[in-house]
Amino acid sequence: MYKDIFIQRQPVIYQVLKHSIASGQLAHAYLFSGMRGSQMKEAAILLAQSLVCPNGDLFACETCDVCRRVAHHQYTDIIYIDGTDRTIKKEEILQLQRKFMQTALERYNKKVYIIEHADRATPEALNSLLKFLEEPSGEDTTAILISENSDRLLPTILSRCQILSFASSTQQSVYHRAIDMGITPYDSHICSSFIKDEYQIAALVDSENYIQVMDSFHQFLTQASNNFYFAALYMQKEGFNSKNSKGKEFIALFCDIAQVFFKDVIAQNMVGDIWWNDFIMSRRFSTVASSAMRVFAEGKDKLVRNPNLSLLMDEMIFELANIETIAKKEGYRG
Numbered sequence: 260m261y262k263d264i265f266i267q268r269q270p271v272i273y274q275v276l277k278h279s280i281a282s283g284q285l286a287h288a289y290l291f292s293g294m295r296g297s298q299m300k301e302a303a304i305l306l307a308q309s310l311v312c313p314n315g316d317l318f319a320c321e322t323c324d325v326c327r328r329v330a331h332h333q334y335t336d337i338i339y340i341d342g343t344d345r346t347i348k349k350e351e352i353l354q355l356q357r358k359f360m361q362t363a364l365e366r367y368n369k370k371v372y373i374i375e376h377a378d379r380a381t382p383e384a385l386n387s388l389l390k391f392l393e394e395p396s397g398e399d400t401t402a403i404l405i406s407e408n409s410d411r412l413l414p415t416i417l418s419r420c421q422i423l424s425f426a427s428s429t430q431q432s433v434y435h436r437a438i439d440m441g442i443t444p445y446d447s448h449i450c451s452s453f454i455k456d457e458y459q460i461a462a463l464v465d466s467e468n469y470i471q472v473m474d475s476f477h478q479f480l481t482q483a484s485n486n487f488y489f490a491a492l493y494m495q496k497e498g499f500n501s502k503n504s505k506g507k508e509f510i511a512l513f514c515d516i517a518q519v520f521f522k523d524v525i526a527q528n529m530v531g532d533i534w535w536n537d538f539i540m541s542r543r544f545s546t547v548a549s550s551a552m553r554v555f556a557e558g559k560d561k562l563v564r565n566p567n568l569s570l571l572m573d574e575m576i577f578e579l580a581n582i583e584t585i586a587k588k589e590g591y592r593g
């Protein structure tokens with residue numbers, strides 16, 4: 260059964276979904292993001308089955324008639340759209356929505372869209388889908404977008420989805436080999452997210468740069484708990500302060516670590532027993548996690564291509580100030 264493989268290979272995502280199903284707090288839209296071979300489609304089917312299976316204990320039984328029909332795309336209220344070798348156009352989505360607006364055809368009043376290779380749908384198609392989900396008529400509808408290239412999706416799409424990053428098998432084996440070498444689970448977790456070699460991880464965690472960046476990132480989060488803008492200024496100061504013109508290396512690693520952190524916030528993933536966890540459950544961070552992740556992903560990206568560190572820092576400070584605005588707005592609302 261896929262469920263057993265899922266628990267083993269994607270423990271973090273399993274926990275996130277299990278918690279959401281148990282508390283009845285599923286997102287309107289999920290983005291399953293990961294490398295080819297990370298079995299995201301299987302996970303999407305399992306989630307869809309779990310919403311309608313009459314026998315499931317949180318997750319679906321995978322064997323009953325309903326589950327089998329979902330798996331074979333024969334369940335009327337669960338629509339699977341495959342963008343493997345074509346573009347998904349807006350008209351197709353609108354047509355489906357018209358069909359979905361009618362009363363559910365199956366016994367359970369749940370409807371699911373699964374869109375594989377969502378990055379190959381037009382932005383208009385995805386936008387009209389996600390807009391529809393925000394309307395009351397879309398209440399019992401869940402969308403699961405699957406993408407191996409989620410960086411090609413527009414920010415407006417990403418911000419509407421709960422992003423679940425599937426671990427690749429390489430990452431997991433690097434993680435376990437790093438632990439076998441005596442690196443702490445926490446350092447192994449962070450570094451295996453962006454380094455694919457346990458020896459390089461061992462060298463990094465021993466380096467002055469890593470220790471310095473981790474310490475600065477801790478300070479950054481402490482400041483960001485109050486204000487992202489001041490946290491950004493702090494990050495800039497530390498980056499330029501770092502010894503012997505290592506500014507770029509410092510900021511690059513800072514961006515890598517920040518991305519892991521905000522991914523953990525989205526997945527509510529706790530690691531080890533350290534300060535990192537104190538910030539994971541913060542409501543303030545969870546409201547801005549996907550935007551923050553994007554700032555650091557773009558920052559790292561630009562850093563690789565563009566040598567002008569001070570210009571880049573100014574841009575990042577601007578972006579992080581915007582995040583402060585989002586956080587404040589959400590704070591007032593909630």
Ligand SMILES: [Zn+2]
Nearest residue numbers: 312320323326
């Ligand atoms: Zn079932």
